[in-house]
Amino acid sequence: MARYERILLTGAAGRLGTELRKGLAPLAGKIRLGARNAFDDLASNEEQAVFDLADMEATIEATRDCDAIVHFGGASLESPWQTILDANIRGSYHVYEGARKHGARRVVYASSVHAIGYHEIEAHIGVDAPVRPDSLYGVSKNFVESLSRLYWDKFGIESVCLRIFSSFPEPADRRMLWSYLSFADCIRLVEASLTAPRVGHTISFGLSDNKVKTVDNGGASHLGYIPRDSSEPFRAAVEARTPLPDPKAAAVKYLGGWFCELGHPDDEKPNP
Amino acid sequence: MARYERILLTGAAGRLGTELRKGLAPLAGKIRLGARNAFDDLASNEEQAVFDLADMEATIEATRDCDAIVHFGGASLESPWQTILDANIRGSYHVYEGARKHGARRVVYASSVHAIGYHEIEAHIGVDAPVRPDSLYGVSKNFVESLSRLYWDKFGIESVCLRIFSSFPEPADRRMLWSYLSFADCIRLVEASLTAPRVGHTISFGLSDNKVKTVDNGGASHLGYIPRDSSEPFRAAVEARTPLPDPKAAAVKYLGGWFCELGHPDDEKPNP
Amino acid sequence: MARYERILLTGAAGRLGTELRKGLAPLAGKIRLGARNAFDDLASNEEQAVFDLADMEATIEATRDCDAIVHFGGASLESPWQTILDANIRGSYHVYEGARKHGARRVVYASSVHAIGYHEIEAHIGVDAPVRPDSLYGVSKNFVESLSRLYWDKFGIESVCLRIFSSFPEPADRRMLWSYLSFADCIRLVEASLTAPRVGHTISFGLSDNKVKTVDNGGASHLGYIPRDSSEPFRAAVEARTPLPDPKAAAVKYLGGWFCELGHPDDEKPNP
Amino acid sequence: MARYERILLTGAAGRLGTELRKGLAPLAGKIRLGARNAFDDLASNEEQAVFDLADMEATIEATRDCDAIVHFGGASLESPWQTILDANIRGSYHVYEGARKHGARRVVYASSVHAIGYHEIEAHIGVDAPVRPDSLYGVSKNFVESLSRLYWDKFGIESVCLRIFSSFPEPADRRMLWSYLSFADCIRLVEASLTAPRVGHTISFGLSDNKVKTVDNGGASHLGYIPRDSSEPFRAAVEARTPLPDPKAAAVKYLGGWFCELGHPDDEKPNP
Amino acid sequence: MARYERILLTGAAGRLGTELRKGLAPLAGKIRLGARNAFDDLASNEEQAVFDLADMEATIEATRDCDAIVHFGGASLESPWQTILDANIRGSYHVYEGARKHGARRVVYASSVHAIGYHEIEAHIGVDAPVRPDSLYGVSKNFVESLSRLYWDKFGIESVCLRIFSSFPEPADRRMLWSYLSFADCIRLVEASLTAPRVGHTISFGLSDNKVKTVDNGGASHLGYIPRDSSEPFRAAVEARTPLPDPKAAAVKYLGGWFCELGHPDDEKPNP
């Protein structure tokens, strides 16, 4: 039995969106794929909504008849302010307004480790630690975490904000040995977020069961997320091809890794 | 080798008492079954004590020669004040007086989730959280938790207060998917409480290893209780036959579930 | 302008009740003095209710038409179980039932340091620390703290539980140099409890502004209680007539003082 | 001796800006008054910058040669999204970009109680509590708190975010009896924020020394702010003209007061 | 009436010892002045003990017949390892052995801010924070804090470890505006440590009532220490003659100030 009638998946063409498109299938009668370009390979349980998150009207319209939204769209890396503003800040506001106007019950949002990237790894922060963004990208994640809190407290829309660490096919460097979230675990985490009996407003870290643990996700254990993967099978190869890190380097010291060493994105604007 | 010479089990004819009667056998030379009516199926390692907890003298007498008491007797649901007073408040005082007068070393007490039923599930409270009873029944559990603390600090009698969530043959609704304590795990928990090297005064939650976790039992990990069961095998069936819950309903929001929605038990007293 | 129409004061003939009788006058149009014996000196703003707290019907009746209750009645020292049960446990239940049935908005309850008497003074506990009663008297205080929490969460009746330390005309020993609550400060504390805009369910310590501070009352600072007295004027005299204490003695180590060294009250019952 | 050469004061024509214009005078050689309209009463230590915060270039230009910024501009109440976006989100980004490009050392920002308005008053939160905005206005305050954290951690610009409660000539209702910040104390708070030896990134509540205290500002005590005013002189008058509040009402229960009862500002848009 | 019969004051010829020599007079019948050289100005209530702390036998002998010890001797600045070892580590062990062998009840020890010098000022640590010494000197203070804890838990000798910040005639730089401890307040603090009814093992910060507060001394409030002085009268002069500090400098960022910027003392050993 499907848990939801129709789930809108934003960012459906993205790296994680592509994975979720498959993973969400059992959870809803219909998956609506949100993206800026049309898909030409829709399955029978899929439909699409082509729109830009910066377009308020179109975004709100895309949420019609959806009882859940998995919001993974927007810029997924540090970007110039105007991009962050349009895609992540304004875009997410449009998504939440859609949820409010069209009665979605629950939103699962792709927040990021970069929302708390300037905390030190030995601090073992929990999900309630004060925000410490490491980039404009991280600031935009804090914005949505705050906005979604309002939409729960005032408008009764549940949200799970997933602070995803490093979700890639496999760990690419030594930091990912602890920050790795396998695609399969990412799907498990979204599924848990959609099916937990009550989430209210929940912030959860998104990590596989790696040996080295740098945060405490106890505050989200009501989601029922149990990771099954680990970076361990990749360890030997990663360590063989990468040098010992400098423990005083910002990229090693802080949760956010190399984002902490980036300059301001508006200082080297790409040509239009 | 038996750990105790004689354990008194109160409430031996009740739902959990019936299970414990079997489970406690390896832990003592003799199990004394306490109940209001006689048993006609005593095993060779069993003896009985027929008494009403409201009767001070009889209750104290029933504790004679017992070096441990597993106190699961009394009202097990919200009940009129007079019942709560006699069976749970006065009755438990009698049990502790028996322990004090006859030298029992340790008491394992069936407290309840309803002792802290008005905490929200996202709060992930630990065993030290302030009490928030959801019923007169819950208030009586707080009373015994307080009383047993006194009997440890002043009289040296160890106690473990087990805040049992939902111990039934199987999960009956969506809340029980996280509040389930299997009978086998309940026995494991009582066994751990009886055999841990030192418990002093310990409060522990009583839950199986369900995926969704709503409390933090770290403060009781010196008991050595390791659950082996889970509600997971029952999930599909429960979800198939029950609707999605309303996240704002008291029965969903709070640990205590539907107890939080009960009125006052004295407003509709049963006929005598 | 009076804040309440009619306040019931239980224990009106007691040590603190006598002080409160005067102190509450500005806060209500009428003060109803609750006691076991009649007063013969009623002021024009006073009326009386003669009843025993153990009598449910009479106690409930005494709360009629009161929009606030200052509940200082019952046993004020360690006492035999039957006394504690009747006067403090059953009696307080009757008071809360009266509040519920007759619509009182707020109850101010005389809890006690003995509700948490077995905490060490260097622990600097806050109002949320787990209970550690030092006597049956303390257990009864925990009972009412739990009961009043239920009556707020479920029935919407606000309560302030005042854990009064040592409220006497002046400090009698070295412990009272830190545990002293002057009568005037006691009145200030009850007044603050009655006039604070919202108290929900609040537990507050009751102490004057003594130099030596052994607890942290920050969790009750929404009451707006500002003590103005101190034990300092009495220090020299107390120190002159009392020896240096033994830091390892229970009466010195724990908040509850000599209550921690009392035996069980039922072991030496007074003659009837 | 002036501590700063030139302070930019945004919102200089606003309610608090008008007060600060006077209060900041001793702290800098020159005060630059930022507003949308020109002033015609500049003092000799004053200069002006006329600009709209939504104009990035103009805002950045206004920060030139300022070694400190007191950023009190933008919408000061719940407002339609477009206003919040332009004046508070984009506008504040422009201010921080100005600080970064023109080398300001420190920014003092007018955040608000509405950044954490959905916390209950009995929770006594500290400055590190998770955000709980009560309005889009509050969300924009969280945005700047996050942005300024980034500008400290990455770009070394110090910030103090002042969560001002109710800064008005005098308390207007019962809630303001605890939420009152006198104009004189507001100036003291900004002065402390500008002169403390090191602030890094500091969040501080903004309150006078009212008797009823609902938050714990200990985490900001390195600012050296000592309030000297209180709502006490206004209490009698306020209580005389306002009824007893309902303790269960959102406006009474939560720090944010009546903001918690507002609907969504875009539902009743003012005519253009 | 004297509280102690005889107090040994080590370091009696030092900067603080000279002050304490006067301040302790009312607290004991006799003050024994411990120093490496003889005094020629003994008052009638004074006697002396000339010894080197590195001499175990002599140090133990100096504690004979003392019921309290105020241990302010040893190196008071960062020093070569051999000095730290002899004067602070071995010397303090000798003092505690003296206390144990000759039955002193209580020791007041001059620990230092440098025991926790690497904590950031915005962290507002309490007395229970993990140690973070900023020098070998600070390590030796941690050693004595640990040693004295053992002597309380195992041998029943009470200790107060005073983490003195900057106790000088007046604040010499901007850091001292918050780290200042006046001589008079230093005496008050030692007096409180000697007269509090029970101290067990207490760690307390040593600070006057300066406006800027960087630590939380709540955990030591059972000492009853109330500072009466402040750096405020010195502020204008200090600010006039010292530049604005760099908020990123170690000497500004950390509690320990310039000790955090010292190199290793053995790298530039003084000639023998």
Added chain:
Amino acid sequence: MARYERILLTGAAGRLGTELRKGLAPLAGKIRLGARNAFDDLASNEEQAVFDLADMEATIEATRDCDAIVHFGGASLESPWQTILDANIRGSYHVYEGARKHGARRVVYASSVHAIGYHEIEAHIGVDAPVRPDSLYGVSKNFVESLSRLYWDKFGIESVCLRIFSSFPEPADRRMLWSYLSFADCIRLVEASLTAPRVGHTISFGLSDNKVKTVDNGGASHLGYIPRDSSEPFRAAVEARTPLPDPKAAAVKYLGGWFCELGHPDDEKPNP
């Protein structure tokens, strides 16, 4: 691929050193065995350094060319002060000076449960709890924990301090049922400490995955240590041959076990 070029292992002839000699082999090109006597069975990947820890010059020399140090040397039990001073305090200072002078990156140090031995088992302390040594031996462990903190904060040398509980071939008594650390897990713990990407200054408890858990090691989970052994296989035998413990005995109540019941080691000095 080896992670380190050369590891110095002090205490290489001791109980744990003998185990580590084998366990460290895969982690470095060369293991230098430090001991007071020569080995006659050096493997090809081994070399030796014969020295006494009390000898500063020799100890520093022994660290030459080592990029990591596993410091397990010194007294491993309560010992007379002079032994503790020479072997554990002075000796460890020499090791850290060697690390500083010869550029070792990381030190793994054998601290001990006796550094926090006077905490109660029900307290479930974390690695940040205040120290409570139960012996001079424990005080020396606190000394090195403090010293190594300084060498990280000021000199950039990483350290892991392992508070080893009971590392023996098998559990010898009931306490070891929870304090057991198998040799294999001990090696796993040292290996994790050497290979974790960044440790800064980390304190970790050293325990196998025993059922009864008395501490919370979450603060060290960035080490990536996953124990695989447990005391469970030994339980039945241990319980069969040892009586039920007295819950009020110091050896049962506190983490440190029978060390808490030892007298002062200098009171019964062994003959020279």
